[in-house]
Amino acid sequence: MNRESILLGLIGEDISLSRTPAMHEAEGLAHGAATVYRRLDTRTERLREKTLAELLEAARATGYNGLNITHPYKQTVLPLLDHVSEQAAQLGSVNTVVISAEGRTTGYNTDVTGFARGLEEGLADATMTEVVQVGAGGVGNAVAYSLVTHGVERLYVADLDPGRAHSLAEEINAAVGREAVRGVDAVGIEEIISRADGVVNATPMGMPAHPGTAFDTSCLMPRHWVGDVVYMPLETRLLAEARAVGCRTLDGTGMAIHQAVDAFRLFTGLEPDAERMRTTFLSLS
Numbered sequence: 126m127n128r129e130s131i132l133l134g135l136i137g138e139d140i141s142l143s144r145t146p147a148m149h150e151a152e153g154l155a156h157g158a159a160t161v162y163r164r165l166d167t168r169t170e171r172l173r174e175k176t177l178a179e180l181l182e183a184a185r186a187t188g189y190n191g192l193n194i195t196h197p198y199k200q201t202v203l204p205l206l207d208h209v210s211e212q213a214a215q216l217g218s219v220n221t222v223v224i225s226a227e228g229r230t231t232g233y234n235t236d237v238t239g240f241a242r243g244l245e246e247g248l249a250d251a252t253m254t255e256v257v258q259v260g261a262g263g264v265g266n267a268v269a270y271s272l273v274t275h276g277v278e279r280l281y282v283a284d285l286d287p288g289r290a291h292s293l294a295e296e297i298n299a300a301v302g303r304e305a306v307r308g309v310d311a312v313g314i315e316e317i318i319s320r321a322d323g324v325v326n327a328t329p330m331g332m333p334a335h336p337g338t339a340f341d342t343s344c345l346m347p348r349h350w351v352g353d354v355v356y357m358p359l360e361t362r363l364l365a366e367a368r369a370v371g372c373r374t375l376d377g378t379g380m381a382i383h384q385a386v387d388a389f390r391l392f393t394g395l396e397p398d399a400e401r402m403r404t405t406f407l408s409l410s
């Protein structure tokens with residue numbers, strides 16, 4: 126590709142607060158490439174009538190080097206692509222599309238690799254035999270796949286909507302070919318957490334619009350590790366309470382930064398500087 130310039134975009138709904146464009150633009154610039162990363166928000170007047178297929182085709186025809194894909198298109202984009210990585214195909218979810226100079230599209234999932242990298246950085250050598258995940262939405266899907274493909278033997282998933290927890294378990298078990306995930310009731314989840322090694326919050330709980338925690342943190346003991354996907358704010362009530370107990374914790378920045386780091390590498394073939402991308406990310410707080 127022409128590394129004097131890089132053209133990227135994000136397709137999704139309500140993406141005005143995404144920090145991903147700034148991370149890519151700053152990183153591309155640091156590599157000496159004029160970099161433009163556009164938000165293609167299908168809730169806006171300009172794009173409301175466009176289909177995902179039309180947007181993909183327009184990006185291909187206008188020479189985009191790649192696209193990030195977010196809610197609600199991570200699943201529906203798969204059949205529109207020329208090729209999908211084995212991991213993304215197994216999960217049935219794509220958040221990164223690389224467009225070659227010839228216009229061929231290849232889908233990847235860097236939410237999965239990004240969460241795993243954050244886990245390696247923040248919780249290296251933590252025991253991961255039994256883990257509880259609360260939240261089985263879009264992010265929960267990638268987090269669960271990441272956990273069971275990176276050492277977790279048994280993952281219990283709970284959601285306010287029990288149907289979501291059960292279908293996520295079915296999907297991930299089918300993807301990894303073993304009974305690694307079990308959907309369980311959100312009510313009484315504290316009892317399972319008290320026996321587990323760690324717990325991950327994959328719900329919006331902890332954000333200003335969703336104050337509080339998704340479970341009663343009095344079940345936490347110092348031996349637990351606690352992860353949160355929420356990064357606005359960085360220190361959620363869950364993480365503050367877990368730290369007060371003496372738990373090791375992992376905030377949502379690792380996943381948010383490393384999904385972009387991994388995507389930048391795929392888009393450009395250049396080696397991103399993860400610390401520099403972290404600095405850009407944190408400068409937007």
Ligand code: NAD
Nearest residue numbers: 260261262263264265284285328329339354355377380381
């Ligand atoms: P989503 O709406 O698709 O899924 C959230 C799920 O949590 C839903 O299934 C909901 O039923 C469940 N839930 C909500 N409150 C609950 C509770 N108290 N107990 C049990 N289940 C509960 O949302 P999503 O796209 O998965 O995003 C979840 C959060 O992840 C976002 O709010 C955002 O803060 C964060 N996020 C982080 C990153 C990152 O890179 N770190 C990226 C995107 C989003």
